[in-house]
Amino acid sequence: xxxxxxxxxxxxxxxxxxxxxxxxxFAVVQAEDGRHGVEVLEAxxxxxxxxxxxxxxxxxxxxxxxxxxxxxRRVVPILVLTTESDAEKKARARAAGATGWIxxxxxxxxxxxxxxxxxx
Amino acid sequence: xxxxxxxxxxxxxECAEQMTEVETGLLAMEAGAAxxxxxxxxxxxxxxxxGGAGAFNFTExxxxxxxxxxxxxxxxxxxxxxxxxxxxxxLRAADVLADLVAAAHGGAGVDAERRExxxxxxxxxxxxxxxxxxxxxxxxxxxxxxTPVAVSFEDLAGGPAGAQDFRIVFRPHAxxxxxxxxxxxxxxxxxALGEGSVACDTGAVPTLDALDPEGAYLSWTIVLSTTAGxxxxxxxxxxxxxxxxxxxxxxxxPSTAEAQPGGDADIAALLARMQAEIAQPAAxxxxxxxxxxxxxxxxxxxxxxxxxxxxTASSIRVELERVDRLIDLVGELVIHQVMLAQRAAQAxxxxxxxxxxxxxxxxxxxxEIQDSVxxxxxxPVKSVFQKLPRLVREVAGVTGKSVGLVTEGEYTEVDKxxxxxxxxxxxxxxxxxxxxxxxxxxxxxxxxKPAEGTIRVAAMHRSGRIVIEVSDDGAGIDRPVVRDIAxxxxxxxxxxxxxxxxxxxLIFLPxxxxxxxxxxxxxxxxxxxxxxxxxxxLGGRVSISSQPGKGSVFTMSLPLxxxxxxxMVVTAGDSALVVPITAIVExxxxxxxxxxxxxxxxxxxxxxxxxxxxxxxxxxxxYRATPTDPVLGVVVLVESDNGQRSALLFDAIQxxxxxxxxxxxxxxxxxxxxxxxTIMGDGRVALILDVDMLTAQSRxxxxxxxxxxxxxxxxxxx
Numbered sequence: 001x002x003x004x005x006x007x008x009x010x011x012x013x014x015x016x017x018x019x020x021x022x023x024x025x026f027a028v029v030q031a032e033d034g035r036h037g038v039e040v041l042e043a044x045x046x047x048x049x050x051x052x053x054x055x056x057x058x059x060x061x062x063x064x065x066x067x068x069x070x071x072x073r074r075v076v077p078i079l080v081l082t083t084e085s086d087a088e089k090k091a092r093a094r095a096a097g098a099t100g101w102i103x104x105x106x107x108x109x110x111x112x113x114x115x116x117x118x119x120x
Numbered sequence: 121x122x123x124x125x126x127x128x129x130x131x132x133x134e135c136a137e138q139m140t141e142v143e144t145g146l147l148a149m150e151a152g153a154a155x156x157x158x159x160x161x162x163x164x165x166x167x168x169x170x171g172g173a174g175a176f177n178f179t180e181x182x183x184x185x186x187x188x189x190x191x192x193x194x195x196x197x198x199x200x201x202x203x204x205x206x207x208x209x210x211l212r213a214a215d216v217l218a219d220l221v222a223a224a225h226g227g228a229g230v231d232a233e234r235r236e237x238x239x240x241x242x243x244x245x246x247x248x249x250x251x252x253x254x255x256x257x258x259x260x261x262x263x264x265x266x267t268p269v270a271v272s273f274e275d276l277a278g279g280p281a282g283a284q285d286f287r288i289v290f291r292p293h294a295x296x297x298x299x300x301x302x303x304x305x306x307x308x309x310x311x312a313l314g315e316g317s318v319a320c321d322t323g324a325v326p327t328l329d330a331l332d333p334e335g336a337y338l339s340w341t342i343v344l345s346t347t348a349g350x351x352x353x354x355x356x357x358x359x360x361x362x363x364x365x366x367x368x369x370x371x372x373x374p375s376t377a378e379a380q381p382g383g384d385a386d387i388a389a390l391l392a393r394m395q396a397e398i399a400q401p402a403a404x405x406x407x408x409x410x411x412x413x414x415x416x417x418x419x420x421x422x423x424x425x426x427x428x429x430x431x432t433a434s435s436i437r438v439e440l441e442r443v444d445r446l447i448d449l450v451g452e453l454v455i456h457q458v459m460l461a462q463r464a465a466q467a468x469x470x471x472x473x474x475x476x477x478x479x480x481x482x483x484x485x486x487x488e489i490q491d492s493v494x495x496x497x498x499x500p501v502k503s504v505f506q507k508l509p510r511l512v513r514e515v516a517g518v519t520g521k522s523v524g525l526v527t528e529g530e531y532t533e534v535d536k537x538x539x540x541x542x543x544x545x546x547x548x549x550x551x552x553x554x555x556x557x558x559x560x561x562x563x564x565x566x567x568x569k570p571a572e573g574t575i576r577v578a579a580m581h582r583s584g585r586i587v588i589e590v591s592d593d594g595a596g597i598d599r600p601v602v603r604d605i606a607x608x609x610x611x612x613x614x615x616x617x618x619x620x621x622x623x624x625x626l627i628f629l630p631x632x633x634x635x636x637x638x639x640x641x642x643x644x645x646x647x648x649x650x651x652x653x654x655x656x657x658l659g660g661r662v663s664i665s666s667q668p669g670k671g672s673v674f675t676m677s678l679p680l681x682x683x684x685x686x687x688m689v690v691t692a693g694d695s696a697l698v699v700p701i702t703a704i705v706e707x708x709x710x711x712x713x714x715x716x717x718x719x720x721x722x723x724x725x726x727x728x729x730x731x732x733x734x735x736x737x738x739x740x741x742x743y744r745a746t747p748t749d750p751v752l753g754v755v756v757l758v759e760s761d762n763g764q765r766s767a768l769l770f771d772a773i774q775x776x777x778x779x780x781x782x783x784x785x786x787x788x789x790x791x792x793x794x795x796x797x798t799i800m801g802d803g804r805v806a807l808i809l810d811v812d813m814l815t816a817q818s819r820x821x822x823x824x825x826x827x828x829x830x831x832x833x834x835x836x837x838x
Contacts, residue, residue: 010172011130011134012127012172013172016127054160076300094359099301100301104174105175118305
């Protein structure tokens with residue numbers, strides 16, 4: 001079973017992600033912000049990471065940079081959750097090392113497709 | 121669908137938390153005390169609401185949150201400076217947002233005009249500051265009508281009637297792989313759109329000694345025949361378009377045999393090779409890191425992070441039901457501990473014996489457990505106080521007064537149930553203070569006061585109770601007017617002599633309302649008597665003190681919890697009863713001359729020249745058929761919620777004690793005159809009296825209610 005780590009400070013979002021992904025047969029591990037995400041990565045090796053951008057303590061972009069700077073787990077695909085489809089935000093996510101992005105509110109099927117796509 | 125309903129519930133819970141965050145942050149911004157973190161937190165909160173709302177299709181909420189968020193983003197980026205004026209706009213927007221959330225939750229819809237006015241204001245803020253996207257000066261509607269429209273490029277290009285042929289040249293940069301993207305995946309996606317062929321150019325691969333294992337040396341040419349259109353093809357490369365050289369050309373004639381630059385065109389072989397290539401980084405991840413041992417410093421850093429995590433994860437969510445069960449059990453524990461101690465005493469154990477000392481220690485521990493468990497339910501009054509700024513703004517707006525709010529002691533903790541029921545009386549008191557207390561700005565200036573009035577709400581602990589003071593620096597209570605109204609409404613006789621305090625307290629009488637025309641705010645058909653009644657229902661008391669020209673102070677005093685009660689244990693017949701201390705005014709031993717009988721079994725007692733109905737409780741509750749001689753008993757003077765005083769006759773007073781409240785309704789059934797029950801140290805059940813019901817249902821009911829409520833008071837004063 002593939003494991004997905006989702007990082008979002010919104011309980012609503014975490015809940016939706018969890019239900020959607022578990023419903024599609026993924027194991028789901030959750031974190032509430034970037035720093036928490038980094039801690040969780042110490043203990044688990046997800047196949048894909050989905051992260052929000054705006055979060056307290058450590059935002060999504062900083063989280064991605066941290067992961068990409070870590071030789072042990074830099075090859076993990078990271079999808080960014082973003083409310084806007086605007087180009088500037090995407091460019092910033094890309095510059096930070098995001099593999100791709102999902103626009104919120106997400107369509108459950110599209111989310112699962114995106115995860116399947118990047119996790120090969 | 122119940123799963124979705126659950127998430128919806130979570131969403132609204134979260135919205136409530138986020139609105140609190142927004143309000144707190146905006147108030148800090150208004151006070152000029154906001155740092156970058158605060159602004160970020162406010163932005164994030166609005167952003168989260170928008171995100172969640174989108175998932176549930178709350179379009180109005182999403183649209184408004186978007187406009188709000190855009191403005192906050194400008195604040196965050198430093199493009200917009202927040203002064204008093206801007207803060208006011210943002211606060212109004214927060215109010216609208218809160219209402220939209222409530223509307224989405226099934227509440228009343230939001231006045232479209234107000235919503236539009238607010239988003240207009242927000243847009244205008246942006247406009248003034250030299251502007252971002254949807255700022256507009258017009259009618260303030262721009263932001264609202266924001267609806268993303270999907271534009272189909274295929275349609276513009278004439279429609280994907282037939283298949284089109286594309287020639288895609290794709291040369292990834294090393295950065296593409298660094299972001300965990302894979303050429304194989306992208307190529308596979310392309311081929312999934314239609315039919316085609318792939319050729320790999322290995323010409324750039326250097327010799328082994330010059331090869332960077334993480335470099336990018338391969339490029340591919342894909343010839344694809346698809347009906348999906350160019351946009352769909354570009355979409356596949358959307359994530360990577362900056363990390364590769366990509367050309368997508370339309371080829372006029374389908375020809376798969378075209379241009380297959382130097383190399384193997386066998387797709388299967390190619391894919392196999394690519395598989396092998398990508399297997400390498402994957403293996404790297406699982407195996408030892410390619411870098412030499414991670415530096416010591418790095419490792420230390422990660423350990424510290426983990427510790428941070430431990431330190432911050434300092435709260436958990438627990439269902440209220442579990443806590444209540446715990447409280448219940450601890451209540452039982454207290455009762456049994458008292459029982460056990462009593463049995464030990466009865467068995468004749470010396471007070472200094474080891475067992476007795478052990479019981480003392482046990483008692484102390486039990487108390488501590490009880491206090492700690494109660495503390496779980498305790499919450500800071502902050503959650504109630506946070507709603508006040510908005511209330512003050514609204515009331516001030518409607519009354520045309522200028523009012524500032526100061527809160528103190530918002531971290532004072534009190535039981536959750538008390539908090540929940542505190543909101544209404546507090547709201548009403550503040551409305552009243554602004555509506556009736558604070559003067560209009562010109563009158564304030566004329567009186568030599570600052571134009572802006574101040575409402576101060578302070579919470580504090582005082583001798584095991586929570587005290588909440590609502591004070592204003594307004595005109596104070598206009599005693600002559602209050603008096604006239606009370607006389608006019610027949611609440612007091614025309615010639616009554618009242619002290620200042622007594623006059624002030626007239627406003628708590630049922631049917632009293634100082635404003636002849638019930639104003640839109642304080643009015644609503646209820647007066648301060650309702651406030652008093654709801655506070656008394658919580659086992660609390662309310663009082664007022666006022667200084668003409670300087671303002672008034674309302675003081676509420678409430679128990680910290682509704683699970684235990686301070687009571688006076690009394691005996692009536694063979695039973696022990698508990699009278700809540702809050703209801704008791706005084707106790708006295710009646711003298712023969714003070715009691716006058718009338719009718720067959722009725723009596724009045726003269727307490728300092730005021731005649732009160734004397735109720736023999738044992739008789740009233742049916743413990744015995746005929747009243748005893750009052751002189752043999754003890755009289756407890758009680759005041760019921762509506763200010764009426766009565767004298768309750770008991771056989772004896774045992775003493776004051778803290779008792780654990782057990783619901784009679786939940787365990788047995790409702791008994792008129794009895795509020796609840798408790799279990800005494802000897803294991804017997806004692807009923808806790810409902811003083812209100814008891815006095816109201818007594819045979820003196822007609823007499824008592826026939827008298828103007830303050831008569832006794834007035835007579836006493838005369």
